Amino acid sequence: MIWHVQNENFILDSTRIFMKAFHLLLFNGNFIFPECILIFGLILLLMIDSTSDQKDISWLYFISSTSLVMSITALLFRWREEPMISFSGNFQTNNFNEIFQFLILLCSTLCIPLSVEYIECTEMVVTKFLLFVLTSTLGGMFLCGANDLITIFVAPECFSLCSYLLSGYTNKDVRSNEATTKYLLMGGESSSILVHGFSWLYGSSGGEIELQEIVNGLINTQMYDSPGISIALIFIIVGIGFKLSPTPSHQWTPDVYEGVRESHCYYSNKHEVYACIFIIGQIGYVIIGIIVGDSNDGYESMITYMLIYTKDPFLALSLALCLLSLGGIPTLAGFLEKLHLFWCGWQAGLYFLVSIGLLTSVVSIYYYLKIIKLLMTGRNQEITPHVQNYRRSPLRSNNSIKLSMIVCAIASTIPGISMNPIIAIAQDTLF
Structure with a gap:
């Protein structure tokens, strides 16, 4: 009898939770419609993978690409709408967030056509790869609109876990497994540090989790200049720093990137080292824009700079034009955006950061030119087993790969020619 009553209570509680979630989704679902499209694509991929005996790989790629393109379309149709806060203050929608959501979707869309040959040469399951890509994209989009501490923590963990799994995607390789273990341990440590910083912020604000309420709570409790806030900021900066x-x-x-060399199956170990330098070297420039965020030009410089640098490393290494732009060669987008970003930092008095940025920019040009030299004249002596046993994929579409490269080439040149309209869009979005 007692078990029967407990079972009924459990069913009633579950029903209430489901109805509440359905009510929130019904009245707030239009604010996350692009994200809902990706969720529907993920569910469709799982259903096809679990019900079909013979997997039609081209059909799986089509579903993934279509979901991303439809999400981009929905995002563009929502452009210029009034800023809104939904889901009881947990999610916010505005044009500033949508810029970064568009960049994330665009990068994921470009990665899908390039993964066909990779999946073929590694002989891995395509469904897992596509699920990881779409899920990490979904986590990034939710992070762009996060408005409370819980969402800010859960969203990056979503794409971080997918990054761990993607780094160990070639699970038969010992070095890949070692890299995944190191990546997972460092990610777990950074997440724990970040949560500890959030706990200090939560306690200092009087138990608030929404960003605006945290600010109001710190003002009301007179804790905005207390040592607890300094400790919270230190832990939060360190936690985010280990992730970036x-x-x-x-x-x-x-x-870690040296251990996952199978994901770059066309390149030798030296290429991965240069790719690591590329990834490590660019985040510092973006941070200058974040620090100068109180000026009218800091955020807009960061947005246009992220437009250039948020590309797949494989695609960046495939195009010499993109590399020259990343190095800051004049007349290309990278040069003009670095110039504008450094100028904003100099006006804000960040002389040390600007000097370091200029020095590292000059040094980075050598490495970018080194990659171009290897691409044009070098001979790879260290070929991975996957490349040795590679069979040309019948699924590969030259048109899709060329289209991805063309988009990246345009992103590396057009902003350098017409930078003012891009800056105007950023100014209209923020101010």
Whole structure:
């Protein structure tokens, strides 16, 4: 009898939770419609993978690409709408967030056509790869609109876990497994540090989790200049720093990326080292824009700079034009955006950061030119087993790969020619 009553209570509680979630989704679902499209694509992939005996790989790629394109379309249709806060204050929608959501979706869309040959040469399950890509994209989009501490923590963990799994995607390789273990341990440590910082912030604000309420709580409790806030900021900066891997939190990055060399199956070990330098070197410039965020130009410089640098490393290494732009060669987008970003930092009095940025920009040009030299004239002596046993994929579409490269080439040149309209869009979005 007691068990029967407990079972009924459990069913009633579950029904109430489901109805409440359905009510929130019904009245707030339009605010996360692009994210809902990705969720529907994920469910469709899982259903096809679990019900079909003979997997049609081209059909799986089509579903993934279509979900991303439809999500981009929904995002563009929502452009210029009034800022809104939904889901009881947990999620916010505005044009500033949508810029970064668009960049995340665009990068994921470009990665899908390039993964066909990779999946073929590694002989891995395509469904897992696509699920990881779509799930990490979903986590990044939710992070862009996060408005409370819980969402800010859960969203990056979503794409962090997918990154761990993607780094160990070639699970038969010992070095890949070692890199995944190191990546997972460092990610877990950074997450624990970040949560500890959030706990200090939560306690200092009087038990608030929404960002605006935290600010109001700190003002009301007169805790905004207390040592607890300093401790919270230190832990939060360190936790985020280990995830972004800027200096001096970058020591783990080369070791991990060297261990996952199978994901770059066309290149030797030297290419991965240069790719690590590329990834580590660029995040510092973005941080300058974040620090100068109180000026009218800091955020807009960061947005246009992220437009250039948020590309797949494989695609960046495939195009010499993209590399020259990343190095800051004049007339290309990278040069003009670095110039604008450094100028904003100089006006804000960040002379040390600007000097370091200029020095590292000059040094980075050597490495980018080294990659171009290897691409044009070098001979790879260290070929992985996957490349040795590679069979040309019948699924590969030259048109899709060329389209991805063309998009990246345009992103590396057009902003340098017409930078003012991009800056105007950022100014209209923020101010």
